[in-house]
Amino acid sequence: MIRRSFIAIALGALAACTGGGVPASSGGGGGITLNVNLTLNAPVGTPYGESGGYDPPVTTVAVGSQIHFINTDSFTHTATLIPSATEFPKGSPFGLSALMQHGTTLSGGFSSGALQGGSSSQTITADRAGTYLFGCFFHYGAPMRAAIVAQ
Ligand SMILES: [Cu+2]
Numbered sequence: 001m002i003r004r005s006f007i008a009i010a011l012g013a014l015a016a017c018t019g020g021g022v023p024a025s026s027g028g029g030g031g032i033t034l035n036v037n038l039t040l041n042a043p044v045g046t047p048y049g050e051s052g053g054y055d056p057p058v059t060t061v062a063v064g065s066q067i068h069f070i071n072t073d074s075f076t077h078t079a080t081l082i083p084s085a086t087e088f089p090k091g092s093p094f095g096l097s098a099l100m101q102h103g104t105t106l107s108g109g110f111s112s113g114a115l116q117g118g119s120s121s122q123t124i125t126a127d128r129a130g131t132y133l134f135g136c137f138f139h140y141g142a143p144m145r146a147a148i149v150a151q
Contacts, residue, residue, distance in 0.1 A: 031066035031123065034059060036115065037073045038136070038144050046147060048133055049088035053144030054079070060149045061126045067148065069112050069121040077144065078137040079121060080111035085133045088145050098137035106132045106150055126150040 035041065035055040043052035051057035054069075061067065069079040080098040082089065101121070103110030107128040112121035114137075128150065135145030 031068060032059065032061055034067065034069050034079070034146070034148075036069050036071040036077050036079060036112075036136075038077065038139055038142055039073055043143055048086070048131070048147050049145075050143050051088075051146045052142055053077070053136060053139060054134075054146035056146070058147045058149060060151065063126055063129050063150050065126040065150070067106075067124045067126060069115065071115045071117055071119055074117045076114050076116050076138065078112050078115060079134050080137055081106070081109045082133045082135060082145070083109060086131070088133060088135070088143070092135075092137075092140040094135070094137045094140065106130070106148065110134075111137075 036053065037055070038053040041053050041055045043050050044057050046057050071077050078098050080094055081103070082093045085093070098111045099114050101111060101113030103124065104122060105125050105127040107130065110124050115121055126148070130150055132148045132150065133145065134148070136142075
């Protein structure tokens with residue numbers, strides 16, 4: 001009898017949590033995960049040029065969303081902002097600073113740093129509306145680059 005009451009209370013609490021919550025599209029709660037994998041994510045065309053190595057190639061998020069990158073490959077990548085770019089540059093835009101993890105906002109610039117296989121980046125906040133192109137220090141020309149659109 002005691003156990004049954006406990007279960008009823010627990011289920012009630014669960015219902016309260018899931019009902020009327022934050023819409024999934026806002027990115028609240030668990031945040032948005034971008035997959036980093038050069039082996040699996042084949043090149044595709046985007047409005048910004050050829051993308052590859054990240055999934056999705058173009059991620060649309062609401063301002064305020066929390067984003068992170070997970071490297072599911074067996075070797076190292078970065079996810080590094082290409083500052084002020086409206087299309088993917090022909091040559092690699094990255095310097096050695098891409099190898100050091102820095103930045104926690106899209107508009108402020110960021111890099112995951114050298115992200116080993118199986119590891120996750122820092123959390124990056126979509127702080128301002130805009131289009132943000134990014135790519136990998138090691139494999140930019142593969143191509144390994146993609147876009148985040150915050151709106
Ligand atoms: Cu890479």
